[in-house]
Amino acid sequence: MSFAICAGRIIIDVLNLLDQLETLRRLDPKYRVFGASRHRYQLNAPTCPKVLAEFEVRHSVSLPSDYCTYMTQVSNGGAGPNYGLIEIERAALGHIPSLPFPVHEVDNTPDGSIFEGNRIPGAIWLSDNGCCTFDILVVKGRHAGSVWTVLENDHGHCCQSFHAWYCGWLKSAIRTLEREPFLSTLRPGMHIDEIRAVFGDEIVPVADNEKSVGYIVAFCDCNAVFRFNSNDQLLGVKHHAHVICPSMNSFKGTQPC
Secondary structure (H helix, E strand, C coil), rough: CCCEEEEEEEEEEHHHHHHHHHHHEEEEECECCHHHHHHCCCCCCCCCCHHHHHHHHHCCCCCCCHHHHHHHCCCEECCCCCCCCHHHHHHHCEECCCCCCEEEECCCEEECHHHHHHHHEEEEEEEEEECEEEEEECCCCCCCCCCCEEEEEEEEEECCCHHHHHHHHHHHHHHHHHHHHHCCCCCCCCCCHHHHHHHHCCCCECCCCCCCEEEEEEEECCCCEEEEECCEEEEEEEEEECEEECCCCHHCCCCCC
């Protein structure tokens, strides 16, 4: 997917985005990607620019250009990360978009107290992640346009834009599904470098509750965890065969699909 940033505006290639979504729909006929069983990769009718303009006036905000492009040219809610994208009609429920989104000047993270009761200043809903977690789009303040993931009483910066957030989901889900056939070819004794040749160097340590031999890691965009011995040789693979959760690591930055 191509994109450019011009005078603060992110321009997205709508046809390419739709092509990526169709690829994901084809790769996931049983809706194994987390949340897909709810939205089923279906798109709603786009909203009209007048509706977004009225929203901006009502809440005294300026919606990000990439979000507006998606809502008016692709879909008003529907298929998207987690349980799907929330429609513009429900995006402000409970929030206070007209107030600036506050952050700590020291570490550039939002003030955790703003999340009490889910009444968040300067933001609108993007998607529900389940278990009291959700993603928000900042629409007021110096971080306007960025996406944040809120985890109950915690918080974390997800990515720089709506475009990056949505494309990150597409990219991660597609890569994870496309890599699954390789899992059946893995054999005990393989060195970690052989597996890195396929899954890359983005490795995340995994807590070992069994406290058994070796160590456990996960690779970005791979629906499994791997146990290695002290010589970095593969001992076993635990494949999550039923639900695929796209990796948050792929949501960072503004890399196109």
